Structure formats: structure tokens, C-alpha cells
Amino acid sequence: MFTQVIEPRFSETDALGHINNTVFAVWFEACRTPVFRIFTPDLNVTQWPLIIAKVTLEFHAQTQYGENVEILTQISRLGGSSFDVYQEAWQNGIKCVSGTAVMVQFDYQSQTTKALSPDIRAALQQHAI
Amino acid sequence: MFTQVIEPRFSETDALGHINNTVFAVWFEACRTPVFRIFTPDLNVTQWPLIIAKVTLEFHAQTQYGENVEILTQISRLGGSSFDVYQEAWQNGIKCVSGTAVMVQFDYQSQTTKALSPDIRAALQQHAI
Amino acid sequence: MFTQVIEPRFSETDALGHINNTVFAVWFEACRTPVFRIFTPDLNVTQWPLIIAKVTLEFHAQTQYGENVEILTQISRLGGSSFDVYQEAWQNGIKCVSGTAVMVQFDYQSQTTKALSPDIRAALQQHAI
Amino acid sequence: MFTQVIEPRFSETDALGHINNTVFAVWFEACRTPVFRIFTPDLNVTQWPLIIAKVTLEFHAQTQYGENVEILTQISRLGGSSFDVYQEAWQNGIKCVSGTAVMVQFDYQSQTTKALSPDIRAALQQHAI
Numbered sequence: 001m002f003t004q005v006i007e008p009r010f011s012e013t014d015a016l017g018h019i020n021n022t023v024f025a026v027w028f029e030a031c032r033t034p035v036f037r038i039f040t041p042d043l044n045v046t047q048w049p050l051i052i053a054k055v056t057l058e059f060h061a062q063t064q065y066g067e068n069v070e071i072l073t074q075i076s077r078l079g080g081s082s083f084d085v086y087q088e089a090w091q092n093g094i095k096c097v098s099g100t101a102v103m104v105q106f107d108y109q110s111q112t113t114k115a116l117s118p119d120i121r122a123a124l125q126q127h128a129i
Numbered sequence: 130m131f132t133q134v135i136e137p138r139f140s141e142t143d144a145l146g147h148i149n150n151t152v153f154a155v156w157f158e159a160c161r162t163p164v165f166r167i168f169t170p171d172l173n174v175t176q177w178p179l180i181i182a183k184v185t186l187e188f189h190a191q192t193q194y195g196e197n198v199e200i201l202t203q204i205s206r207l208g209g210s211s212f213d214v215y216q217e218a219w220q221n222g223i224k225c226v227s228g229t230a231v232m233v234q235f236d237y238q239s240q241t242t243k244a245l246s247p248d249i250r251a252a253l254q255q256h257a258i
Numbered sequence: 259m260f261t262q263v264i265e266p267r268f269s270e271t272d273a274l275g276h277i278n279n280t281v282f283a284v285w286f287e288a289c290r291t292p293v294f295r296i297f298t299p300d301l302n303v304t305q306w307p308l309i310i311a312k313v314t315l316e317f318h319a320q321t322q323y324g325e326n327v328e329i330l331t332q333i334s335r336l337g338g339s340s341f342d343v344y345q346e347a348w349q350n351g352i353k354c355v356s357g358t359a360v361m362v363q364f365d366y367q368s369q370t371t372k373a374l375s376p377d378i379r380a381a382l383q384q385h386a387i
Numbered sequence: 388m389f390t391q392v393i394e395p396r397f398s399e400t401d402a403l404g405h406i407n408n409t410v411f412a413v414w415f416e417a418c419r420t421p422v423f424r425i426f427t428p429d430l431n432v433t434q435w436p437l438i439i440a441k442v443t444l445e446f447h448a449q450t451q452y453g454e455n456v457e458i459l460t461q462i463s464r465l466g467g468s469s470f471d472v473y474q475e476a477w478q479n480g481i482k483c484v485s486g487t488a489v490m491v492q493f494d495y496q497s498q499t500t501k502a503l504s505p506d507i508r509a510a511l512q513q514h515a516i
Contacts, residue, residue, distance in 0.1 A: 007415035007417070008414065009274070009413060009420075009421070010272060010278070010416055010417065010423070011272060011278045011280045011281075011416055011417070013175035013272045013432065014268060014269060014271045014272065014273070015268070015271035015273070015275045015276075015323060016177055017273045017433070018273075018431055018483070020268070020269045021154070021158070021181045021184065021269075022154040022155045022158055022269045022470060023269075025150070025151040025164065025172065025184075025186075026151045026176070026396060026398050029150070029151055029396065029397055029398055030394070030396035030397065030398070033394070033396075034341070036397070042453060043452060043453030044146065044453070045144035045400065045404055045452055045453075048145055048405070051188070052150045053186070053187070053188055054186065054187045054188065055154075055184075055185070055186045055188075055229070056183070056184070056185045056186075057154075057182065057183065057184045057185075058182070058183045058431070059180070059181055059182055059184075065273060065430055065432055066431070066432075086471030087308035097184075098224075106147070107164055116139040125501050126349075134333070136288070138284060138287065139272065139287055139288065139291070139294070139401060139402070139407070140284050140287055140288070140401060140408075140410075142303065142401045142410045143397060143398060143400045143401065143402070144397070144400035144401070144402070144405075144446045144452060146303055146304070146402045147402075149397070149398045150398075151398045152398075153266060155269050158267065158268055158269055159265070159267035159268065159269070162267075162382035165268070168369075171324060172323060172324055173324070174275055174325030175273070175275070175326075193401060194301060195300060195301030195303075196303070200293055229421035242389045258318070273432035273433055273435075274432065274495070279412070279416070279439045279442065280409070280412040280413045280416055283409040283412040283442075283444075284409045287408070287409055303402035303403065306402070306403055309446070310408045310446055311445070311446055312443070312444065312445045312446065313408065313442075313443070313444045313446075314413075314442070314444075315412075315441065315443075316440070316441045316445045317438070317439055317440055317441065317442075321487045360423070366403070366461070
């Protein structure tokens with residue numbers, strides 16, 4: 001499990017006074033960075049090996065400005081060329097948002113999916129739920 | 130069905146050269162505005178009657194900068210106090226992204242859900258799939 | 259002068275109930291698209307000829323959610339390889355924000371500035387203040 | 388001087404492969420949080436005492452994804468009711484972006500400016516250039 005702390009930004013609030021729901025798509029992508037590093041250790045964007053197939057976000061409680069948020073990131077499914085990243089956002093002991101991103105290893109040049117290698121699988125497995 | 134046209138912004142691209150996946154959460158929320166107007170015709174943020182319970186986004190094709198995107202918005206489920214908004218993003222005849230937002234009528238003061246009135250149901254029904 | 263209309267997005271509000279100040283950097287860049295098209299008619303991001311050297315934003319009045327905003331875009335200076343884009347955001351007859359972006363024609367491959375051609379100068383001149 | 392570290396987010400890159408210029412408006416606002424806390428220690432958004440009058444951003448070098456950015460925040464001017472916050476973004480020993488935000492103490496209820504108290508002035512002075 002990867003654990004990261006995010007300090008909400010003022011621009012991430014909305015007129016209802018809380019963190020806008022769309023921000024969690026951004027935070028969760030940001031907190032998949034250690035997963036990206038398993039595929040591209042230097043995060044070289046010219047050799048990016050992943051696409052996103054699906055994102056689900058479930059909102060359990062309002063997230064406040066002014067308090068840190070802890071993001072937990074785990075691998076919840078390992079397929080042939082795809083895998084799921086399950087994430088939770090916690091604030092003050094409350095699980096505010098959870099979500100899953102379906103990622104696919106992808107060769108942008110040939111525009112085809114690519115099977116996960118044994119090394120990659122093993123690295124992802126270390127962060128499985 | 131509501132139909133809206135969005136001109137992608139340069140800041141909405143990412144290093145892979147396409148529109149970043151998180152942007153669709155923003156575009157789809159923006160294109161739910163006519164649905165919000167059914168509840169709050171003047172979009173008065175101090176009397177906001179909706180919360181979002183869940184968002185799903187499915188990515189079918191890459192979305193390019195430099196070409197307009199058409200967003201289609203329909204009601205795909207009508208419950209007691211909640212309903213689903215189904216949306217699609219099309220570019221150059223290709224369905225790039227689809228998604229569903231689960232919305233709940235909510236009284237922020239009492240922090241409780243509120244049943245959809247017959248008038249609201251009828252208005253939403255006009256945009257049902 | 260280029261004139262464009264923007265419908266504020268809910269996610270662009272902040273906890274003070276108005277459009278967040280950082281959003282104007284985004285809107286103004288989006289509304290420089292017709293200027294970008296003078297340099298790159300098809301907005302091909304792999305042959306991008308501009309960099310931004312400086313941005314100034316002045317905030318005159320709060321911008322509300324729920325009302326359209328008109329963005330006016332003009333060329334306020336033409337230099338050898340650089341030029342200024344002056345922009346204003348109006349809502350309900352009130353000038354809410356104004357700003358200037360200093361743009362430089364730039365060759366990303368050689369990483370050097372490039373003089374504006376007579377054709378480009380003439381095209382920009384048509385939108386001069 | 389306040390010093391903060393930001394890990395660039397993938398969604399903050401643009402099609403040119405670097406961090407989009409508009410993101411610095413967001414990062415710099417986020418890094419003014421310790422300044423906001425001088426006015427509102429608990430960051431209570433219902434009692435917000437500041438408005439922003441002007442923002443200037445100067446771009447000196449491209450900022451990369453994959454490397455942390457250090458943001459330095461200092462007070463560069465102290466007026467009667469207003470003050471300037473000067474900020475720099477550094478990456479790998481290079482000053483990539485600098486900027487100044489003109490902030491004004493403001494009473495949202497009476498919609499008037501409000502003089503900086505001696506205590507506030509002293510607290511800001513501790514972070515003066």
C-alpha cells in the first residue's frame with residue numbers, strides 16, 4: 001500500500017465550501033505516481049506505457065479545506081495486461097472518497113495492449129490488497 | 130437529452146498530447162448545469178439541493194486538442210431521492226468517453242436526503258434515455 | 259478583437275462562492291486559441307511555436323457562477339519575436355478581470371526565439387487594440 | 388520565508404510535455420496558505436478576510452514532470468490594508484517561475500478594505516524579503 005498526504009488547495013474548494021468532487025480524479029491520479037514509477041521509474045512522458053480505461057469514484061463524506069487528506073493506494077486486481085488501482089481518501093479519521101482506476105499497459109506506437117511482465121506483476125503484487 | 134459543445138482548452142491536454150482523463154469529470158459536471166437548473170433555476174449556490182454520490186467514467190478513445198467535443202446528457206435512472214445522469218463525449222464521430230453520475234437531492238441544512246417532487250420528476254423524465 | 263463566451267463551471271467556483279482567481283489564467287489561455295491559430299491553424303501540438311514569458315491578471319470585481327462571461331482578446335504590443343495579448347472578462351456589464359500575456363515565438367527544437375514574419379505580423383495587427 | 392515542496396501531478400502537464408503555465412497560479416495560491424493562516428489560523432472559509440487584487444507570473448524556464456518543485460514564499464511589500472506576496476518555483480537548482488500576488492485585507496460583509504493590525508503586520512514582517 002502506498003500512503004500519501006495531500007494538503008487541499010483553496011482553488012480545489014467549490015461554492016458549497018468543500019473540496020469539489022472532480023478534484024478527487026486529480027488527487028487519485030497524482031497518487032498513482034508510485035504505480036507509474038513501477039512501469040517508468042523516471043516518469044519519462046515520452047515513453048509512457050499506460051492508459052486508463054475506467055475510473056469510479058464514490059463519495060462517502062464531504063472533504064474540508066484546512067485539514068490534510070491521506071490517500072491510500074493499493075492494487076485490487078491483476079489481469080493479463082490490465083490491473084485495478086483502488087484508492088481511498090481519509091480526513092480526520094473519516095473515509096471521504098474511494099475509487100478504482102482500471103489501467104492497461106499499452107504501447108502508444110503500435111496502439112496495442114501489452115501483457116504485464118513477471119517483474120511488473122511481482123512489483124504490483126507487493127501493493128495488492 | 131441536453132447537447133453541449135466544448136472547445137478543449139490547451140491547459141486540459143497532458144504530456145501524452147491528448148485531453149487528460151481527469152478533465153472529463155470537469156466537463157461532465159459542467160454539462161450537468163441544465164440538470165442543476167431543474168432544481169435551482171438561477172443556480173444560486175447558497176441554496177444548492179444536490180450532492181453527488183458516485184461518478185463512473187469509461188474511456189473509449191483518445192480526445193484531441195483542436196477539435197470541438199459534443200457532450201450528450203441524459204437521465205438514465207429516476208429513484209426516490211436520487212437519479213443517474215448518463216453522459217457521452219463525442220469528437221469527430223467517435224464516442225471518446227461515457228460516464229454516469231449518481232446525484233441525490235439533499236438538504237444541506239438538515240444534512241438529509243429529500244424525495245424528488247412530482248414536478249422535478251416530470252422535468253427529469255423529459256430528458257430520460 | 260476576438261470575442262468569446264464562457265459559461266462558468268461549478269468546479270471553477272471556490273469556497274467564497276465566486277469564480278476562483280486562478281481560473282482566469284485558464285480562461286484567458288483558452289481564449290488565446292484564435293491567436294494560436296494564427297501560428298498553427300490546425301493547433302498541432304507537435305509543432306507548437308509559442309512560449310509564454312509573463313502573465314498579469316488584475317481583479318476588478320467578483321465573477322459569479324450562473325451567468326455567462328464574455329472574454330475580449332486583443333493584441334496590445336507587437337515586438338520583434340514577441341507580442342502582448344490583452345484580455346478582459348466581462349459579466350453583466352462589469353469588467354471583472356483584465357490581463358496581459360507576453361507571448362514569444364519560439365523554436366522548441368533549437369530552443370531559440372524566432373522573429374515574427376510579415377504575414378504573422380499582419381494577421382496579429384488585425385486584432386490590435 | 389515559507390518553503391514548500393510540490394510534486395507535479397500528471398494532470399498538470401500539457402501537450403508540450405511540461406507543467407502548464409496556468410498551474411503556477413494554482414501552486415502559488417496553494418503555497419500562500421501559511422500566509423492565509425496568519426489571518427485565519429483555522430482556514431475557516433466562512434470568515435475569509437482576504438481578496439486578491441493582482442497576480443503576476445514570470446516564466447524563466449520549463450518545469451518538468453517527475454521532479455519535485457520547491458516554492459519559496461515571502462512578503463515583498465506591506466501597505467496599509469494590502470501587501471505583496473513574492474514567490475519563486477525552483478526545480479533542480481533552476482528558478483523556473485517567479486510571481487507576485489497583491490493581497491488586500493477585506494471585509495466581505497461590508498465589502499470594504501480593512502487596515503492591517505499591528506499584530507498581523509508583525510507576523511507578515513517576519514516573512515519579509
